[in-house]
Amino acid sequence: MAEHTQLIDAINIRTAVRAYDNEPIDDDTARQLEMTLQPLNLIADLNIQLVRDQPKVFAEANASGHLTNAANYLAIVGPKNDDEAKERAGFYAERAVLAATLRGLGTLWVAGSWDRAEAARHCRVTGAQELYLGVVIGHPENHLEYQAKSYEELVEAQRTHRSTKTFEQFTAGMQQDERDAAPAWFKSGVEAAMKAPSAMNRQPVLFTYNAADDTAAAHIDPAAGDEHWALNDLGIAKLHFQIGAGQGQWAWGDGGLFIHK
Template sequence: MVPRHLIDPWYRAIFVRRSVRAYDGRPVGREAIGEIRELLDGFSPLCEGARAVLLEEGAQEILSGTVGSIGKIQGAGAVVVFIADKSHPQWQAAAGYLGEGIILHATSLGLGTCWVAGTYKRSEARRRIALSVSESIVAVTPLGRPAAAESAGAQVIRAVAGSHNRKPLETLTRGVAADQWRLGCREALEAARLAPSAANRQPWQFGVMPDRVVVRASGPGLMPVVPNRLDCGIVMLHLEVGARAHGLEGSWTFLQRPLVAEYVFEPAGDP
């Protein structure tokens, strides 16, 4: 579970986070770097199977895009590389959960971020990091102060992905009628709905019961680059933060495919 003191800042960050692809070129401050470093090896048992590395050198080489200037991220002061241990059964969800925690924390510090799983130079990241045989780089994020204006390429990506659009809650939820949802459950689901996903596919569904929410992966995924369960790890973090920001404490259990995990609420206290 996310440490209690991080719930409120991360909840607020959910509503201001967006993918930032143009930065002002300045280095990231020491204090922010220090805070982010504390999260790199994980902040919860759910992060097991993933880790992250923060690089203050070489951000531009890693983020220089794939084809010409498509996907190019400009002016980032640092980069965080997300690594999964593929021998761990939950590596995809763990990488999403860990990565989004780091991204929301950076957002809470006023930094811009952007999940990047496709449009970066993997070989440049690989060259700078020692990986074990079962580890693989799954994505990166730039870190830095957002620039005043976005490049034309970034605007194209944002428009193609329809980045601001989110599916309505009604199409994402199954299970009991909304009037039987526990207090705080709607807010938790709204926070989940705002989660970023590769190409903004939002490949998740929520089975809502009076005592739990079941997260299920839906759709074909963006394989081989981004498995749906990576996106689902991201949405799990948003769901938990949203629930706990509204007093809905609970615990996670991983489930068999195509289900991902369920968040079971603690029993309601006496009114």
């Protein structure tokens, strides 16, 4: 894994990790993660925090076998009643997830598989903020074996670890001739978004390309049934698309445009 240090590499190997080794995140790794979070929080006006060694937050999920040895998490904290902030939280917290992936750590976005009240006790949440979601983080089970795997082996594990919607489903608003004619950057962006995590693996984001002005757009698919976490999932998918496209920038919001520049 050492020679693969780009965010697109992290997209290509990241999987949802539910089982962890019973080994703490050491202070040096924690400092590196904090150094990643600080500028992201500043840019995004969020308060994403690393919380270590709090297994009570995941006691029920660990006891049921849904998770194993989950004890650390990123607390995704942001302004109350702010839809754009929820989208930014998905975008920038996933950026931290990809950085953690490149360090050999495992991650899992969680909405229901934790004790939210217990989680809130161990992070800073002001009266004007709320705890949106969490990301379990830690050393994957048998992590030394994991770190010894080649990049190609990890890519194959990512490809086969879950089902995904097809490219055609992700671009349901386009005709086949429009897909065929779309530029390589758009196709690469959609392919990267296909690997993005989402609540209940619903993958609720659709992409379209407009040849008239050479822009892409991202829309929440109301048929996906992801009304609770759709904005967060929209932000995650937009980040993956942007990395896959290689360059460019999104406008926030459902229907926001991507300019490739």
